[in-house]
Amino acid sequence: xxxxxxxxxxxxxxxxxxxxxxxxxxxxxxxxxxxxxxxxxxxxxxxxxxxxxxxxxxxxxxxxxxxxxxxxxxxxxxxxxxxxxxxxxxxxxxxxxxxxxxxxxxxxxxxxxxxxxxxxxxxxxxxxxxxxxxxxxxxxxxxxxxxxxxxxxxxxxxxxxxxxxxxxxxxxxxxxxxxxxxxxxxxxxxxxxxxxxxxxxxxxxxxxxxxxxxxxxxxxxxxxxxxxxxxxxxxxxxxxxxxxxxxxxxxxxxxxxxxxxxxxxxxxxxxxxxxxxxxxxxxxxxxxxxxxxxxxxxxxxxxxxxxxxxxxxxxxxxxxxxxxxxxxxxxxxxxxxxxxxxxxxxxxxxxxxxxxxxxxxxxxxxxxxxxxxxxxxxx
Numbered sequence: 001x002x003x004x005x006x007x008x009x010x011x012x013x014x015x016x017x018x019x020x021x022x023x024x025x026x027x028x029x030x031x032x033x034x035x036x037x038x039x040x041x042x043x044x045x046x047x048x049x050x051x052x053x054x055x056x057x058x059x060x061x062x063x064x065x066x067x068x069x070x071x072x073x074x075x076x077x078x079x080x081x082x083x084x085x086x087x088x089x090x091x092x093x094x095x096x097x098x099x100x101x102x103x104x105x106x107x108x109x110x111x112x113x114x115x116x117x118x119x120x121x122x123x124x125x126x127x128x129x130x131x132x133x134x135x136x137x138x139x140x141x142x143x144x145x146x147x148x149x150x151x152x153x154x155x156x157x158x159x160x161x162x163x164x165x166x167x168x169x170x171x172x173x174x175x176x177x178x179x180x181x182x183x184x185x186x187x188x189x190x191x192x193x194x195x196x197x198x199x200x201x202x203x204x205x206x207x208x209x210x211x212x213x214x215x216x217x218x219x220x221x222x223x224x225x226x227x228x229x230x231x232x233x234x235x236x237x238x239x240x241x242x243x244x245x246x247x248x249x250x251x252x253x254x255x256x257x258x259x260x261x262x263x264x265x266x267x268x269x270x271x272x273x274x275x276x277x278x279x280x281x282x283x284x285x286x287x288x289x290x291x292x293x294x295x296x297x298x299x300x301x302x303x304x305x306x307x308x309x310x311x312x313x314x315x316x317x318x319x320x321x322x323x324x325x326x327x328x329x330x331x332x333x334x335x336x337x338x339x340x341x342x343x344x345x346x347x348x349x350x351x352x353x354x355x356x357x358x359x360x361x362x363x364x365x366x367x368x369x370x371x372x373x374x375x376x377x378x379x
Contacts, residue, residue, distance in 0.1 A: 015047025
């Protein structure tokens with residue numbers, strides 16, 4: 001409708017800007033991509049060389065670039081925008097939030113989250129069937145959530161079969177009075193079975209201490225995580241080996257990449273369309289340096305610096321986490337000091353959203369935006 005004649009795709013993530021040729025994207029070539037999982041353009045870790053990326057934009061005559069991904073990708077987009085602005089290029093840089101972890105700050109949710117929560121139900125249902133079918137059966141399900149436990153939290157609420165939900169934002173301990181192992185023992189005595197859902201980033205400090213593990217990072221600078229599911233399963237088995245006449249049957253299910261690989265559901269397909277329309281209209285209106293997403297139900301253009309300054313995390317003093325605790329009847333495993341710290345984080349979260357709603361923050365217009373709009377020939 002805007003008269004754009006050339007749209008190209010960058011393959012293989014950020015390094016694709018300078019290490020590969022672009023591929024042409026046409027209505028025909030993208031007609032069915034929403035029916036597939038994964039990405040037709042491919043993805044990668046690392047490879048962000050700002051100078052080479054901006055040089056590639058100049059050399060190829062690209063004057064609108066749409067960068068799709070999670071919090072790390074949005075940080076990369078912000079750096080590209082700053083360099084484009086420094087050089088005075090007529091190029092809009094727009095972010096689209098896509099991550100199943102839902103860990104992008106300020107926005108209501110990211111694309112892929114609804115699908116992940118829905119797909120996680122299959123693993124939780126399987127764990128529940130296995131646990132219910134055995135004497136003192138325990139089903140442990142590990143879900144994605146490196147620093148944020150939204151998938152685990154919402155999947156727990158959706159299932160109602162989960163007896164304990166462990167997320168990175170809520171510390172827990174194993175041994176002693178009020179600890180996780182004591183709770184597991186009590187629940188098995190009361191119900192004869194239980195299901196535990198654990199986010200991949202939960203309990204990392206406990207694992208590191210028990211294994212004397214030294215922090216390492218991947219190519220994107222993310223901390224490499226230890227497998228909390230395997231570690232927790234072994235700790236539970238070791239605990240009950242010491243208990244006479246208390247045999248358990250434990251099944252561990254790790255569906256993380258199966259969940260990430262599925263095609264998006266109807267809700268996410270609608271959401272993706274709305275994100276795409278909003279992103280395009282913003283760039284065509286001459287704006288740049290923003291991520292598009294709904295905030296409190298209204299689609300907004302949010303400056304990169306607001307998106308990238310912190311991660312979205314579960315606020316465990318908020319109502320939603322309280323609903324999880326009501327659903328599972330698990331202890332909170334928290335001290336008074338932990339609760340007060342979380343309240344402080346909650347206050348900051350609400351302040352950010354209030355500023356956005358009152359228009360205290362706005363994305364940047366491209367200089368001479370009319371020229372930028374008229375010459376928009378590539379994405």
